[in-house]
Amino acid sequence: MMKFEHVSLPQRVRFGTGGARENLAAEIEAFGASRVMVIATEGGRELAHTVADGQPVVRWHHEVVMHVPVEVAERAREAAEADRVDALVCIGGGSATGLAKAVALTSGLPIVAVPTTYAGSEATNMWGLTEGARKTTGVDDKVLPRAIVYDAALTVGLPVELSVASGLNALAHCVDSMWAPRADPIDRALAAEGIRALRLGLPQIVKEPAGIEGREYALYGAYLSAHAFASAGSGLHHKICHVLGGMFNLPHAQTHAVVLPHVLAFNAPYADDARRLIAAAFDASDAVEGLRQLREELDAPRALRDLGMPGDGIAAAADAVLAAVPPGNPRPVTRENIAELLSAAWEGNDPR
Structure with missing residues (x-):
């Protein structure tokens, strides 16, 4: 006999090659956000500025480190609070998404994820932080991005x-x-x-x-x-x-x-x-x-x-x-x- 309990997470997905800027703008408007923090690596700075151009960005945050060290997460949280951010946009791979989740974990801020790799973190409510040599993970609906903007053109630059x-x-x-x-x-x-x-x-x-x-x-x-x-x-x-x-x-x-x-x-x-x-x-x-x-x-x-x-x-x-x-x-x-x-x-x- 088939018997199971399945939970689908509440999230909107916009998938369309060449549509990243338009779809991101639509999500920010849907949130009613006016003070956005964009999270992207230093290497992804130019792409992030291109995708989020014209949006109400008050903080471009480029200190992104693999496995999300707790001290890096804390600095990002402090920056979001200081700039009175009301929405987060992460543009990049799993490290950028992971840092946005770390900020959302303590602030409850909504996230729009714009992936440029195939990491998949954007579609989960799982977070991870590293302290010393130990990585801690957890599950919390606060870290689930409210929306994902998929644009295959953004992944062409990935070697x-x-x-x-x-x-x-x-x-x-x-x-x-x-x-x-x-x-x-x-x-x-x-x-x-x-x-x-x-x-x-x-x-x-x-x-x-x-x-x-x-x-x-x-x-x-x-x-x-x-x-x-x-x-x-x-x-x-x-x-x-x-x-x-x-x-x-x-x-x-x-x-x-x-x-x-x-x-x-x-x-x-x-x-x-x-x-x-x-x-x-x-x-x-x-x-x-x-x-x-x-x-x-x-x-x-x-x-x-x-x-x-x-x-x-x-x-x-x-x-x-x-x-x-x-x-x-x-x-x-x-x-x-x-x-x-x-x-x-x-x-x-x-x-x-």
């Missing part, structure tokens, strides 16, 4: 290598949504379609970086992946990556890209329905092989050691992951098999 890593990060949301603590049939349907879209889009980006069709597929897939993930919750893959990111300050998307095939190979034999759905979405006979073929086509990053993780950190990471394992993971998790998984990901070994 192929980063596009691949970011897209595989989105794919990781899909895979985790198959067996995360609150996963249900709707989450799995969204995740499967997300995998299909990313499987179609990412190779096109590699072959034709300036093309729009591949970018649109990837952006569409990234939204579906995050929508599913927001409902299903954080599974084993994300717990591992949060530990590694906070402990070793590893690049977010690349870490997800490296760890994903190892988690899929770890869990798939213990989750028949999920394995079949993932394989079908890859148009492959086997889920692990489907991901392997896609990664081969994309020349995806392979080893945690290439990202700067020290080999002597595996033991401490295994202990931290074991303490964070989510309930209901398809395969029983032990310190030994997690250490083995991390060792394989650190070496870049074939997870099969």
